[in-house]
Amino acid sequence: MATNQIKNESITRQEDDFAQWYTDVCRKAELMDYSSVKGFIIYRPYGYAIWEQIQAYLDRRFKETGHENVYMPLVIPESLLQKEKDHIKGFAPECLVATVGGGQPIDDKLIIRPTSETLFCEHYAKIISSYRDLPKLYNQWCSVVRWEKTTRPFLRGSEFLWQEGHTMHETEQEARTETLKMLEIYADLGRDMLAIPFVEGRKTDKEKFAGALETYSIEALMPDGKALQSGTTHYFGTEFARAFNVNFQGRDGRLASPHQTSWGVSTRLLGAVIMVHGDDNGLVLPPLVAPIQVVIIPIAQQKPGVIPAAREIYRQYQEAGFRVKLDESDHTPGWKFSEYEMKGIPLRVEIGPRDIEKGVVVLAKRNDGAKEEVSLDKMIESSTLLLEKIQKEMYEKAYRYLLDHVTEVHNLEELNAALEKGGYAKMMWCGDEACENKIKELTTATARCMPFNQIPFDDVCPVCGKKAKKVVLFAKAY
RNA sequence: CGGGACGUAGCGCAGCUUGGUAGCGCACUACCUUGGGGUGGUAGGGGUCGUGAGUUCAAAUCUCAUCGUUCCGACCA
Numbered sequence: 192m193a194t195n196q197i198k199n200e201s202i203t204r205q206e207d208d209f210a211q212w213y214t215d216v217c218r219k220a221e222l223m224d225y226s227s228v229k230g231f232i233i234y235r236p237y238g239y240a241i242w243e244q245i246q247a248y249l250d251r252r253f254k255e256t257g258h259e260n261v262y263m264p265l266v267i268p269e270s271l272l273q274k275e276k277d278h279i280k281g282f283a284p285e286c287l288v289a290t291v292g293g294g295q296p297i298d299d300k301l302i303i304r305p306t307s308e309t310l311f312c313e314h315y316a317k318i319i320s321s322y323r324d325l326p327k328l329y330n331q332w333c334s335v336v337r338w339e340k341t342t343r344p345f346l347r348g349s350e351f352l353w354q355e356g357h358t359m360h361e362t363e364q365e366a367r368t369e370t371l372k373m374l375e376i377y378a379d380l381g382r383d384m385l386a387i388p389f390v391e392g393r394k395t396d397k398e399k400f401a402g403a404l405e406t407y408s409i410e411a412l413m414p415d416g417k418a419l420q421s422g423t424t425h426y427f428g429t430e431f432a433r434a435f436n437v438n439f440q441g442r443d444g445r446l447a448s449p450h451q452t453s454w455g456v457s458t459r460l461l462g463a464v465i466m467v468h469g470d471d472n473g474l475v476l477p478p479l480v481a482p483i484q485v486v487i488i489p490i491a492q493q494k495p496g497v498i499p500a501a502r503e504i505y506r507q508y509q510e511a512g513f514r515v516k517l518d519e520s521d522h523t524p525g526w527k528f529s530e531y532e533m534k535g536i537p538l539r540v541e542i543g544p545r546d547i548e549k550g551v552v553v554l555a556k557r558n559d560g561a562k563e564e565v566s567l568d569k570m571i572e573s574s575t576l577l578l579e580k581i582q583k584e585m586y587e588k589a590y591r592y593l594l595d596h597v598t599e600v601h602n603l604e605e606l607n608a609a610l611e612k613g614g615y616a617k618m619m620w621c622g623d624e625a626c627e628n629k630i631k632e633l634t635t636a637t638a639r640c641m642p643f644n645q646i647p648f649d650d651v652c653p654v655c656g657k658k659a660k661k662v663v664l665f666a667k668a669y
Numbered sequence: 670c671g672g673g674a675c676g677u678a679g680c681g682c683a684g685c686u687u688g689g690u691a692g693c694g695c696a697c698u699a700c701c702u703u704g705g706g707g708u709g710g711u712a713g714g715g716g717u718c719g720u721g722a723g724u725u726c727a728a729a730u731c732u733c734a735u736c737g738u739u740c741c742g743a744c745c746a
Binding site: 208210211214218219225227228229281282284285306335337339340341343346347348351353400408419420421422423455456457458459488490491492493494521522523524525526527528529530532541543544545546553635669 | 742
């Protein structure tokens with residue numbers, strides 16, 4: 192029987208209820224658990240390990256590009272957060288506020304950080320005084336709190352883990368370059384590690400970050416046809432710097448305001464990985480992000496010679512640098528197959544009496560269920576190639592799906608049809624927010640981004656009929 | 670924040686309509702069996718029925734409130 196016909200009965204099938212499938216996978220693959228407070232989840236070891244893989248990649252890339260890690264306080268005095276008016280306007284509705292400390296009321300209430308621009312600015316004001324102090328390229332790994340009304344594991348939580356980079360630059364050009372450079376690193380993460388093709392682009396004014404002059408994002412497309420904003424970078428100009436009195440003496444001797452950026456990705460990326468690659472048997476992890484890349488399942492393990500053979504195989508994988516697990520527990524092989532499929536482990540190695548006799552192992556790919564027998568001396572080499580192949584196949588599958596779900600539309604009927612099908616409706620747009628609002632009203636879809644790849648294909652905006660200026664992707668979004 | 674559904678053992682559920690002091694499957698423990706797709710069996714352990722009030726001789730069951738989960742909307746990474 193073909194592997195991919197065996198369905199794990201303990202999770203809802205995608206086609207029956209995609210949202211329920213997602214929640215089932217999150218819990219049954221032991222990625223997370225609910226806590227007793229709404230929107231605050233427990234990141235279980237396996238889920239956290241995936242995040243650690245992402246962290247390791249990004250942390251290396253950040254450091255290679257000159258960034259330093261710092262840590263800012265958890266709380267922001269209300270008075271500080273209020274200094275930049277667009278910023279506070281954007282975040283005030285979702286702030287969690289501490290009003291009592293040690294049994295006494297706190298006069299200047301403490302806001303649990305929803306993001307840390309203000310803290311960074313306050314600090315930068317103290318440590319920047321000359322162009323020689325620039326650029327400042329800081330990043331922090333932390334969690335932030337935003338009091339969300341509707342929460343879903345990884346996709347939207349009241350607390351989530353992320354990194355937030357905050358940089359200050361001498362010139363506008365340098366800051367703008369930084370904004371785009373960090374977006375590229377995020378796109379690399381998708382392409383090189385997560386096997387997710389992100390659409391890169393600029394946000395419309397309506398969708399940009401509170402207080403930013405420009406926001407860029409990477410957008411991923413989920414199998415239910417909805418888009419997921421997976422990371423953002425912002426160019427702030429000097430607005431925050433001026434509000435917080437961050438200034439420096441320039442090369443010309445005059446006082447100037449530095450140009451600022453911020454950028455972040457969060458544990459939402461886990462949600463993207465789960466949805467983009469998962470199937471009815473559970474999670475499917477790209478090899479490069481998988482905490483365990485290879486799982487070894489001994490068959491008839493109580494028969495003499497099986498466990499020693501399995502351990503020897505384990506040793507070889509370890510020595511070759513694979514992230515490998517050997518499961519010697521006394522569950523049946525069938526149980527173990529299901530278990531590790533649920534957890535999305537890219538490659539399974541089966542070793543039993545028949546294989547030992549023949550001097551082979553069976554290798555099974557998680558992404559498509561394909562099985563093959565290889566001789567022991569080719570095992571490591573084959574596994575290396577298979578993991579590369581899996582990574583590539585997963586990216587290509589996701590990329591094909593993306594291409595199939597970008598539809599050029601020339602009028603509102605086509606827009607509706609494209610959104611009905613799922614995915615992005617690619618449209619020429621006049622640039623007027625009123626047209627954006629109208630589309631949202633009619634379809635609930637929002638402008639995801641103006642992609643970098645701007646190839647005009649029509650002259651007029653389908654909503655108002657005026658001259659079109661930009662290519663915009665609309666989609667329903669998480 | 671609006672609308673729906675749901676909270677009973679670690680997980681998934683039945684019991685509620687018609688109140689009488691809690692049950693099933695999985696998981697867990699022990700032993701046997703089996704092992705190449707969640708083996709089969711025997712014997713066990715575990716629950717103040719989300720929480721708080723109320724009605725009643727008596728509440729998992731009826732009433733009200735509250736908290737949480739989930740789905741669909743509006744708002745946001």
